[in-house]
Amino acid sequence: MSDIVYLMVSGQQQGAISDGCGTIASVGNRWQIGHEDEIFTFSLSNSITSTGRGSHFHGLQFCKLIDKSTPLFVNAINNNEQLYMEFYFYRINRFGRWEKYYYIQLRGAFLSAIQHQFSENNLDTETITISYEYILCKHLIANTEFSYLALPENYNHLFIPRPKTPADNGLKTLNSKGVGRLLAAGGIYNGNIDGFRETAEKLGGDAPAGYEQVLNEKTIGLGIAATSILFARKQLNLKQFEELNKVKWVDENAGMSKRARNYNDSATGARSNIHTQKGQAPTIDRTDTKNNNRPVRFDGVDGNIMIDRKISVVTTQKAKDQAVRQSNALENNKMTGRWEVPNQTQVNRAQKMFDELGIKNIEVKIVKEQ
Numbered sequence: 540m541s542d543i544v545y546l547m548v549s550g551q552q553q554g555a556i557s558d559g560c561g562t563i564a565s566v567g568n569r570w571q572i573g574h575e576d577e578i579f580t581f582s583l584s585n586s587i588t589s590t591g592r593g594s595h596f597h598g599l600q601f602c603k604l605i606d607k608s609t610p611l612f613v614n615a616i617n618n619n620e621q622l623y624m625e626f627y628f629y630r631i632n633r634f635g636r637w638e639k640y641y642y643i644q645l646r647g648a649f650l651s652a653i654q655h656q657f658s659e660n661n662l663d664t665e666t667i668t669i670s671y672e673y674i675l676c677k678h679l680i681a682n683t684e685f686s687y688l689a690l691p692e693n694y695n696h697l698f699i700p701r702p703k704t705p706a707d708n709g710l711k712t713l714n715s716k717g718v719g720r721l722l723a724a725g726g727i728y729n730g731n732i733d734g735f736r737e738t739a740e741k742l743g744g745d746a747p748a749g750y751e752q753v754l755n756e757k758t759i760g761l762g763i764a765a766t767s768i769l770f771a772r773k774q775l776n777l778k779q780f781e782e783l784n785k786v787k788w789v790d791e792n793a794g795m796s797k798r799a800r801n802y803n804d805s806a807t808g809a810r811s812n813i814h815t816q817k818g819q820a821p822t823i824d825r826t827d828t829k830n831n832n833r834p835v836r837f838d839g840v841d842g843n844i845m846i847d848r849k850i851s852v853v854t855t856q857k858a859k860d861q862a863v864r865q866s867n868a869l870e871n872n873k874m875t876g877r878w879e880v881p882n883q884t885q886v887n888r889a890q891k892m893f894d895e896l897g898i899k900n901i902e903v904k905i906v907k908e909q
Contacts, residue, residue, distance in 0.1 A: 719749020
């Protein structure tokens with residue numbers, strides 16, 4: 540197979556079968572960032588022949604790794620479970636980046652055969668054959684499509700999964716930590732901290748905790764002073780205040796060279812600790828595999844962009860792991876990243892590593908040393 544295919548599957552009985560199939564627990568070091576809930580497919584074939592009176596669809600067959608979904612597919616064939624399947628095809632575009640260019644959707648899909656293959660010096664794989672009642676094919680770049688429904692009278696009985704984030708009445712998140720943080724900002728702006736705290740407590744849920752993240756006994760004085768100035772200068776609105784509170788600051792590592800420190804400390808948004816005279820690094824949280832928040836360091840911050848400066852880009856496994864952690868943290872916080880490097884050689888090295896790791900939410904920019 541020349542290009543990459545990812546599969547998403549939902550079952551009428553088992554739900555989201557493909558969820559977690561692209562994680563480390565499922566496929567080990569073959570996992571790809573951004574595709575944790577998709578199944579990596581090695582090959583795919585779909586046979587159609589003419590009968591003279593129309594077309595005959597012989598079914599679709601694909602090959603995949605043995606992963607988290609393998610026992611679930613066995614359940615599906617054993618219980619004759621109806622499936623909803625989506626295949627996404629990727630190719631390299633003229634800019635050398637992956638682009639999603641083709642799409643196949645199957646409804647009323649049923650497994651007709653599964654063949655497991657465990658052999659020496661080969662990947663552990665399984666080949667799955669599927670029959671289906673409805674197929675939709677789209678070329679996403681050229682904007683062409685084809686669809687076929689075997690039995691039109693059965694269309695309303697074909698299984699379609701519910702969206703992962705169904706529309707609610709809008710009240711579900713009114714007691715989140717985010718709402719609590721916004722109430723804290725409103726309390727500062729309106730000079731009514733106690734009143735807005737009471738509102739957060741009445742909302743319940745996570746709202747009081749979010750309020751306390753911004754305004755507590757240790758931060759209330761600094762919060763009022765800094766935020767009041769920014770509001771007065773019309774440099775900060777409530778949404779920007781919410782973004783600001785994603786970023787926390789820690790003392791920089793002391794072990795770096797003077798050249799690297801000077802380069803890092805000149806990044807946009809970088810700052811020094813008034814008391815210790817040490818540089819401080821901005822951090823944002825990522826969620827690890829145990830659902831714990833872990834801080835990830837950068838060198839500066841520019842609005843919704845986290846900045847990391849590199850005098851020299853290294854491509855060791857430790858450096859790659861750090862880049863993946865940064866990308867995950869940015870995704871968790873709905874932010875983007877920017878690596879700033881001094882020359883084109885470092886740009887090329889960083890971009891090659893990002894392409895290898897599948898990182899798409901960090902750009903690379905040349906910023907000369909001062």
